[in-house]
Amino acid sequence: MSAPSYAWDFSFLWGYRWLILFGLGITIAYTIGTILLGLVIGLATGLLRLSRSKLLTTPLVAYVEIFRCTPLLVQIIWFYYALPVVLGIDIPAHVAAVLVLSLYTGAFYAEIVRGGVNSIERGQWDAARAIGMRRGQVMRHVILPQAVKRMIPPFMNQSIIQLKNTSLVSTIAVADLLYEGTMITAATYRPLEVYTMVAVIYFVVLFPLTLMAQGVEHRLARAD
């Protein structure tokens, strides 16, 4: 059996270059925007989860685990189709997309923050409290400066994954890179070339970022 022959031809894509660039722009905007929002959510959640009050931590644990233990694709669809029914309001696709992506990555950031803080030896708390620091002062002056260094590598990894995660918003018709790819496919009937190109673009953006993250990780490890 010989493989079916197929005449690859990428040249038509040039005609769609602006559409593709626009899609890439949306993908990058969603990535950066939801990383920043997620960071705020994750920092707040991660730090508040360290509280001793069950009243405060229980809902936060629920939030983190619900978002970590369900597929992102399901979350996006649920927020877009089901949540409007539950709340009785209209949720536009871009709002649902930003909300879910931020909450999703925020849940992972929260765990990174909590893990980073918990990774600092108990003795640091003892020493800081022994000279009369209060909880907040210990956190700000002793624990966080050390913990942040340990949070940076996992934070960078999670953020790189986030760029790929944004591709799922194409399912609710947010016009990101993958969505534009789907549109071009519909117009040209050449999915092989289109999705190859989409893959290459994701790779070209992410691979240098991955290398950069590794570089930072090595530098931090050496500084320890």
Next chain:
Amino acid sequence: MSADTDAGPMIEIADLWKSFGAVEVLKGVSLRVGRGGVIAIIGPSGSGKSTLLRCVNLLEEPDRGQIRVGGREMKFGERRRSRTSDRELAAFRAATGMVFQHFNLFPHMTALENVTAGPVIVKRMARRAAEAEGRELLAKVGLADKAEAYPTHLSGGQRQRVAIARALAMGPAVMLLDEVTSALDPELVGEVLSVIEKLAEEGMTMVIVTHEIGFAHEVADAVAFMSDGVIVEIGPPAAVLERPDNPRTRNFLARFHRSRASPV
């Protein structure tokens, strides 16, 4: 802290109880240390020595009993308040210097920053004034030239001396030393002990948990032997260390001498 001109003891612990879950670690410990007094606490591991120290500066909150350090007094267990406030605890601890077995220096700060952290952050002292005092304290522990060094670049003995300076920077009424030489290479023990000796000569009130029996003999006014959560025997070093009354003390010291005598 200037108002405590009373002639009473500097540290007074009365009937202190502490358990972790089902494990009772302190079972009614009472102890008095006079102004300028130095008490060494010896005893097998798990006897509650470290927990006692951690309770005295409230790193652990006792279940029951009473602690007075300098002019400050704390009672536990009678009023059923759920928790002493963070602010109260912090103020109490600031007046009680504590040095740990594993130094616990802040690795992201230089030696000088470690020493000034308390005065600057807790006492809100001006940085320049704190640094001047900090340098004096570092000089006092023999580390004037290491002010800008980070802990990773210091030996164990140097780290522990920075830790002592850090505790002194808060101007504590008493110093609590928790096995401060146990994590040190043998050749570095002496430099730390001589700093402690100097503090004793200057009249610092201290409670020293230690395995250095010889040092306890030399520097302490009294030695307390702890076992199983209680102080079994307390008295002058010569009495407790050379002619212990209690069989448990004798047993401990005998084992101790044997292990020390055997060449490693």
